[in-house]
Amino acid sequence: MTSIGLTTYVGPAGDHNDRAMQAVRLVGEAVARRSNVEPTVIGRPVPSDPQSWEIELERARGPLEDLAARIEAVMSAGQLPVSAITRCAVALATQPVIARHRPDAVVVWLDAHADINVPDDTETGFLGGLALSGPLGWWDSGLGAGFAQGQAVLVGSRDLDPNEAEHVRAGRIELVELGPGLGDRLAEVIAGRPVSFHLDCDVLEPGVVQTDYQVPAGLSLDGLRECAEAVARSEIVGVEVAEFEGEGQATADELIDALAPMFSS
Template sequence: MNPHPSPLASSLASSLTVYRGPAGDHNDRATSAVTLLGEAFTRRLSVSPVVVGTPEPARPSGWDQELRRALPTLRHMAERIDQVMTAGQAPISVITRCAVALATQPVVLRHRPDAVVVWFDAHGDINVPADTTTGYLGGLALAGPLGWWDSGLGAGLPERQAVLVGARDLDPAEIEHVTAGRVALVPPGPALDERLADVLRGRPAYLHIDCDVMEPGLFATDYTVPAGIGLEDLHACAKVLAASAPVGAEIAEFEGDGSATADDLVAALEPLLAELRG
């Protein structure tokens, strides 16, 4: 991995990006582990990543302070994704925290307004500043691209093009949004891939993964939520996404290996990665 991060690198031979800057971190584990996951993607894709940002010690605070701190690097990330997509490449990003989606997804939707964001996460991340119970920036991550609050990084995601997958720890306001049909939910359970295919209906997909969607213990994560999905589920869903004219992918909230490794996670995504490689 390039030891000298360059958020505005001139070469775009690769669509692989690793984000290592601040993003509302509770701890420093993801900024270290993202290198491990980035190396696993490098081995699988046989490409070198462009690295955006440099690690900074976590300073947990309110969402607004965390956003102000992260904004300069998040804007570099948005520029990188714009470069990749302008070059006609599919962006594959390894990111520290879900909040980086505030920067990536508005750019993806600007280039591909037809894309469905398929958000694999134990949580909904569709809170807004007015109803967040924690003040955590990551909990607002999908609501920003949806345009439900102004992050300063753009929006562009229609509600009909947002699909939560594997969510099982939703706040009251998030449950209201799902119940009202503002966003779709595919909960964990049997035939996850078939139920995802029913909701997706062949529409082009952009994948977001928070590793806490997985069964606890498979990977180290900031949050542990019981009754997650397994690697077989993820692999089956990757086949569904691969068949849906995929647009790109981003993987977040990986804090290290557990009973499974970074290479196991990348291998589970192989059907999708093969399609994105062309």
């Protein structure tokens, strides 16, 4: 198995509250216990002050650039980047680096939301809503891009803005809906390609862990493991866990246990 380069990002990234900047360490520590690798911590917590995406991006730019440099170093060393990150917007820094090293990969994006708004059509101005569209090159974050159309797959996204739903309908991005046969359907869409795996914890059923958003009809931990098993049929080139605000029905260790198939592939 490829050695893990473990990173915990504790800095700002368009936060609605301060909880993820504190709780993310629990996720990093859970991965550390499983992998016996100490995390490198990037950034520092700062009080949240929700603003428009431009202001939030500039506030986070320095630590996000530091994180991108860390992921670059991990991948250049031939390690698997595994990251505990506060918010989905942190992927603006991580995913372009993975794309540069592995342009053959597909991003598998587990999230109750699609995160494919762009600055011209965002209804909320929330930086997190632009988190995947940036690495896809649909707008310029200044942190890079690299994944082309057809190289991203949404999983479990069920709270889509109208423009995001239109992207799905038009086939600009694939959506694997939750339900029977999830693992096999996901594996079919991946089609053997290398995978960069992104988990937003709000894809889970509300209450499994604490999250900013509560969107009903989500994944169980068993369903999450089914996704991990499907992804593990392919080469894993990146793993990140975002939007964890605290333990709920499950602990951080139980959350990471559900992802175990990817760490042993």
